[in-house]
Amino acid sequence: MKSYHHGNLKQELIDCACRLCERDGYTKLSIRTLAKESGVSQTAPYRHFETKEALYASVAQDGFNKLSKAIHVDVDKKVNKKQIVDMAIKYIEFGLKNANTYDLMFGTAVGNFAEYPELLESANSSYENFRSSFSQLANDSDEVIAFKCITLWSMVHGLVGILRKAQVVADNSMVNPEAGPMSSAILIAGNLEDHLDKVISGIIEN
Amino acid sequence: MKSYHHGNLKQELIDCACRLCERDGYTKLSIRTLAKESGVSQTAPYRHFETKEALYASVAQDGFNKLSKAIHVDVDKKVNKKQIVDMAIKYIEFGLKNANTYDLMFGTAVGNFAEYPELLESANSSYENFRSSFSQLANDSDEVIAFKCITLWSMVHGLVGILRKAQVVADNSMVNPEAGPMSSAILIAGNLEDHLDKVISGIIEN
DNA sequence: TGTATTATGTTAGCAGTGTCAACATTTATA
DNA sequence: TATAAATGTTGACACTGCTAACATAATACA
Structure with missing residues (x-):
């Protein structure tokens, strides 16, 4: 079922990052675990956030x-x-x-x-x-x-x-x-x- | 001339860490570069600071x-x-x-x-x-x-x-x-x- | 003084990180 | 429909905090 393209990855990454940042503090957040959480490859987030700081900004x-x-x-x-x-x-x-x-x-x-x-x-x-x-x-x-x-x-x-x-x-x-x-x-x-x-x-x- | 034991490593690490933290922000500080700066091996700081947080505390x-x-x-x-x-x-x-x-x-x-x-x-x-x-x-x-x-x-x-x-x-x-x-x-x-x-x-x- | 203990240093290595380059696939556009 | 753009994957590099095992120097004590 799972298609190659996620469809709504950017928003899902933000939502997930908000949750994890609030739960564990932003220092504990890693792009890799974030990607895993969204069922996507390690570097997929880089298509939506140039750097980790950009993710933080969101x-x-x-x-x-x-x-x-x-x-x-x-x-x-x-x-x-x-x-x-x-x-x-x-x-x-x-x-x-x-x-x-x-x-x-x-x-x-x-x-x-x-x-x-x-x-x-x-x-x-x-x-x-x-x-x-x-x-x-x-x-x-x-x-x-x-x-x-x-x-x-x-x-x-x-x-x-x-x-x-x-x-x-x-x-x-x-x-x-x-x-x-x-x-x-x-x-x-x-x-x-x-x-x-x-x-x-x-x-x-x- | 350089002896095996540094003699004053802990204080030197703190001084150096203070300088680097203020210059670059504490997020940029790594224990490894700190050790290098003091002319000592990567893990020597761990004899004086249990964790990086302990160094931050100093x-x-x-x-x-x-x-x-x-x-x-x-x-x-x-x-x-x-x-x-x-x-x-x-x-x-x-x-x-x-x-x-x-x-x-x-x-x-x-x-x-x-x-x-x-x-x-x-x-x-x-x-x-x-x-x-x-x-x-x-x-x-x-x-x-x-x-x-x-x-x-x-x-x-x-x-x-x-x-x-x-x-x-x-x-x-x-x-x-x-x-x-x-x-x-x-x-x-x-x-x-x-x-x-x-x-x-x-x-x-x- | 000689020896055992402790303090302090080193090397090698693990698991994890941000980021990049090269490639694959899907979607949009001309 | 051909081509371009967007979005995904794999593999890799250089770096990180930290640990275990070992080496050496300083100290305490018999």
């Missing part, structure tokens, strides 16, 4: 698309502070639940987004969600909006990184939980909504 | 030690807001100037710091610099200090990540600089001190 792009959906805010309703807080929480949840994919999106595995225009567009579009919500909050200039937006994004992005480190250490709990930044991070994670509410208020009323 | 540890020095604030003098701003700027500069090492410190290459107690201690000690400076600013409870501290750290850490992405894209300038988060990030980078001053004020007076 996985990262998929990640940004999912992130956009996850943090989406209905633009019809007027945006208020609570919605921004919600968005921040959803962002952090996405980062923690899709930790390995998040690495690919914000790490250095894909060196230069500009080499992958589709990825760049998906990434920018994710940010645009963020920005447009912010822009409805007050009558700020574009520059002020950019300022506030980057501030919040940086903090939320940074929190994901720090909470993840804390998670790993806490999961293995081999250290004194009284010491170090990890314990502080865990404190905050336990009270994330309040924390974000305060910080976001601070940024908005800046 | 490089990361060195990074945290350097970070501690870079952001160090003289504890004799009473700490004021300007010093916190300075510290934040030095942190960001460190992250941007030692971008590849920074990846190793805060990425996932070393999965669990608790497996490398010396690394964990260096990392915690870096944070302690941050925290103790903060604690002198006001008479806050430990919990409030932890809160403020993590907030600032997350933001500063997140900024490093985002500014780096912006840098790469800007360096290659293949995209419309009017669109996307990158341009906003560049705006802020050009005015980093003012930006941080505002944000830090917001956090302190929270």
Whole structure:
């Protein structure tokens, strides 16, 4: 039954790569096992992805698309502070639940987004969600909006990184939980909504 | 002249690894080339580092030690807001100037710091610099200090990540600089001190 | 001091990787 | 229908992390 041509290999490779990257981390992914998983020869993926980085770019792009959906805010309703807080929480949840994919999106595995225009567009579009919500909050200039937006994004992005480190250490709990930044991070994670509410208020009323 | 035993191989391997990791990124580092660089056989490094991850841990540890020095604030003098701003700027500069090492410190290459107690201690000690400076600013409870501290750290850490992405894209300038988060990030980078001053004020007076 | 132990180095080799060149087959196009 | 393009396969190269078995030097101890 199996024909010489697969028919839908590219998409199947991407789907499979997304699954494996999220399950095992992108460093564990090999093109060869990916090909085997799709029942195709070792080098077949090279007809669709010039390099491994190009494959990573596709996985990262998929990640940004999912992130956009996850943090989406209905633009019809007027945006208020609570919605921004919600968005921040959803962002952090996405980062923690899709930790390995998040690495690919914000790490250095894909060196230069500009080499992958589709990825760049998906990434920018994710940010645009963020920005447009912010822009409805007050009558700020574009520059002020950019300022506030980057501030919040940086903090939320940074929190994901720090909470993840804390998670790993806490999961293995081999250290004194009284010491170090990890314990502080865990404190905050336990009270994330309040924390974000305060910080976001601070940024908005800046 | 060259004796069978190297004499100082472990330290030389670490130094060399730090150099190469920072120059080419840790993904490009191979134990074999590292050994060659030190004029020693392919497998000699395994007498000093059980796995490649253990080597990464040493490089990361060195990074945290350097970070501690870079952001160090003289504890004799009473700490004021300007010093916190300075510290934040030095942190960001460190992250941007030692971008590849920074990846190793805060990425996932070393999965669990608790497996490398010396690394964990260096990392915690870096944070302690941050925290103790903060604690002198006001008479806050430990919990409030932890809160403020993590907030600032997350933001500063997140900024490093985002500014780096912006840098790469800007360096290659293949995209419309009017669109996307990158341009906003560049705006802020050009005015980093003012930006941080505002944000830090917001956090302190929270 | 002489010997046993440990630390540190070497060689050879396995299984796995990204990538390329050459070739095969199917699909699209003129 | 002939030709070109797309998509697949096989085989191979150079490289990787890592292990086992062995060699030599430094150290500890009788």
